[in-house]
Amino acid sequence: MAIEVxxxxxxxxxxxxxKTVSGAGETLGALVDDIEGQHxxxxxxxxxxxxxxxxxxxxxxxxxxxxxxxxxxxxxxxGDSVTILPAVAGG
Amino acid sequence: xxxIDRATxxxxxxxxRADHPDEACGVVAGPEGSDRPERFIPMLNAARSxxxxxxxxxxxxxxxxxxxxxDEVPVVVYHSHTATEAHPSRxxxxxxxxxxxxxxxxxxxxxxxxxxxxxxxxxxRSFRIVDGVVTEEDVExxxxxxFGHSPTTVVYD
Numbered sequence: 001m002a003i004e005v006x007x008x009x010x011x012x013x014x015x016x017x018x019k020t021v022s023g024a025g026e027t028l029g030a031l032v033d034d035i036e037g038q039h040x041x042x043x044x045x046x047x048x049x050x051x052x053x054x055x056x057x058x059x060x061x062x063x064x065x066x067x068x069x070x071x072x073x074x075x076x077x078x079g080d081s082v083t084i085l086p087a088v089a090g091g
Numbered sequence: 092x093x094x095i096d097r098a099t100x101x102x103x104x105x106x107x108r109a110d111h112p113d114e115a116c117g118v119v120a121g122p123e124g125s126d127r128p129e130r131f132i133p134m135l136n137a138a139r140s141x142x143x144x145x146x147x148x149x150x151x152x153x154x155x156x157x158x159x160x161x162d163e164v165p166v167v168v169y170h171s172h173t174a175t176e177a178h179p180s181r182x183x184x185x186x187x188x189x190x191x192x193x194x195x196x197x198x199x200x201x202x203x204x205x206x207x208x209x210x211x212x213x214x215x216r217s218f219r220i221v222d223g224v225v226t227e228e229d230v231e232x233x234x235x236x237x238f239g240h241s242p243t244t245v246v247y248d
Contacts, residue, residue: 008155009164010188056186058148065148085155086189088116089138089145090170091182 003031005082007042014042028061029072031082046084047072056087092229093167093193093217095119099131100232104213106133107171107197114144115197119167120158128166128193136170143182144170167217169195176200177214179225187220193228194218 002022007015015021021039025031029047036043046057052071053059059066060083066074076082099119107115116136119128132154137147146154158164168189172180177198179187187194198214219226 008188010190056188058151060152063149063152065152067148083152083155085151087145087148087186088118088134088151088168088188089143089182089186091143091180 002078003076003080003082005031005035006084008085010086011042011045011084014039014045024078025076027072028059028066028074028076028082031076032072056089058085058087059083060085092231093128093195094126094231094233095128095167096235097232098235099128100215100230102131102133103167103169103195104197104215107199107213108202110136110171111199111202112141112173113139114141114171114173116144116146116168116170118154118165119169120161120163121166123162123164126166130163141173165189165192167195168192169197171197171199173199177216178227179218179220184220184223184225190219190221194220 002024005021005023007019007021012018021035023031023034023038025034032043032046046054046059048054061069061074061076061080103117106117109115114136117131117133120130120132121127122129134146134150134154136144138145175198177196179194179196183194195215195217202213215230217228217230219228
């Protein structure tokens with residue numbers, strides 16, 4: 001078992017075009033680090049230099065937006081499904 | 092170039108008029124790889140603002156799940172500007188993250204029903220936004236995809 005992560009179009013340049021990747025970790029932050037090890041460059045698209053999730057990216061664990069569940073500290077476990085979606089927004 | 096059927100174009104403009112003075116936003120989905128905007132999906136502007144728009148986070152997840160299940164992509168991502176021209180703002184460019192989408196901008200700054208202006212002119216323009224670079228493209232309104240190019244096709248420059 002592993003944690004499946006759905007990758008949006010704009011980040012598939014980091015995953016060889018794959019729509020999903022899988023990784024492991026106890027928290028979302030650890031999972032992102034694990035995926036960064038397999039697909040270098042992806043972390044910088046999700047996490048700021050200060051170690052926070054970028055404002056313009058939405059991450060869901062199962063159906064929950066992690067903004068409401070502890071952001072990168074959100075616990076994850078085998079069998080969870082993580083979805084990354086860029087915000088659709090503008091001025 | 093964006094090729095769009097008249098009913099869909101009119102639906103986008105009607106949505107922008109209805110939500111004026113707030114910005115309206117939405118997507119027209121189409122089969123992956125087709126570049127055909129077929130399924131009009133108006134979205135709620137969670138920001139309810141005349142200067143900003145944002146899809147609600149739960150709506151966004153539902154939308155992308157649904158498109159995924161149907162093998163669709165967002166062929167058009169549209170929103171309105173209600174006081175400025177129909178051109179992507181700096182904020183629009185910084186958020187743009189669908190390199191294959193047509194970003195449609197509608198300006199309702201001069202639409203008659205709300206402004207009381209004699210002229211009623213809603214701008215409708217389309218752009219590509221890739222790696223922070225904005226490129227305007229032609230919009231071709233077709234009567235219907237069913238018949239492809241019809242003699243009544245109108246090209247808006």
